[in-house]
Amino acid sequence: MQIDGARLMGHIDALGRLGVGETGRTRLAGSDEDKAGRDYLVGLLREAGLEVVVDRIGNIYGIWSMPENKGLKPVMCGSHIDTVINAGQYDGCLGVLAGLEVIQTLREQGFQPARPIAVVTFTNEEGVRFQPDMQGSLVYAGGQPLAEALDSRDKDGLRLGDELARIGYVGTIDPGDIVPECFVELHIEQGPILDVEGTQIGVVESLQGIHWKRVTFHGAQNHAGTTPTSMRRDAGLAAAQVNVHMRERALASSKLLCTVGTCALEPNAVNVIPETATFTVDMRSPNKDLLDAEDAGLEDYLRELAAASGLTVESEQLTRFDPVPFDEGVCQRIEASCQARGLSHRRITSGAGQDAQMMARICPTAMIFVPSVNGISHNPREFSRSEDCANGANVLLDVISGLAQ
Ligand code: HGY
């Protein structure tokens, strides 16, 4: 069996044209642009004849069940369609639209699944507007109470729950009411390994740990031209020193990545020494002990730097996700499909956070990667070749149909 590659790429390109504005392709959770993507997907799910269900954190499910198997736990696939700022069009969207394509192909081929098959798109996977990331799947897997998640606020103080209601995606069932038999996520690698090696499929057997912090230094606002260096209490300098310190920690270890992706200075004026600096630190490692130690080490560094600089400091833990092993049985099914289809493949760890890491808490889960050209992602130049997307979707077709037998 083969999926319809042209239909899949047509859907990816059409979704990719939604939410394109001043900041490029940007569909942040709960935004009007997110609604546009959601509405488009719901239309496709309905056209495909699937039952569409939305839960109370806005996760959307397209379910194919038959009288003979209704009520059994579904085999699930899917990912997310929310994006970062100025995003590419494949991150998340490939996994959701390929899941739909797999179901459409199986129905057209007269496949008779022993179980329902469902495709899901999870709310707020990216965590850009509301934290933590992977929030819809985290709540679904029981990792965050629904009420707490709905109370998440963005930088303007808007609540996720209110934004989901505003765009019409507060659903009718509780997250987790649909109990999955297993979960398989197709995703672009977002890194350079498969592309550089020329390997067609990544069999994702694990995922690295992710810690996010939001840090605020408080110093003294003062005149840039009259304040002697020795008298300065410069919050902006401290933020820069943390960034340099974290790069030094990452360079000292082959298993640690650190990123300061946001930084806001107040009052943010060219001739004023900053009073406050609020920034985020994204730390990742496949080694839990190392990540925990670096997290504690950063806390110590923040306190020492503040004391030495005459500043005060606050830090808030936004996410703390341990590394995750995926299911060996599902990985072997992915490998069997690659072998049957003559696709080159290799085991790989996901550097990015994924909804699958939350689903792994509640059911056998693994992922399929396809190459990202030049390893670019979270960038409009993100690109995966059509034949690679089709290869990934065909492997997903084999694994899902096998699991649903
Ligand atoms: O942050 C991540 O790794 C994912 O893209 N949410």
Ligand code: MN
């Ligand atoms: Mn993603």
Ligand code: MN
């Ligand atoms: Mn992403």
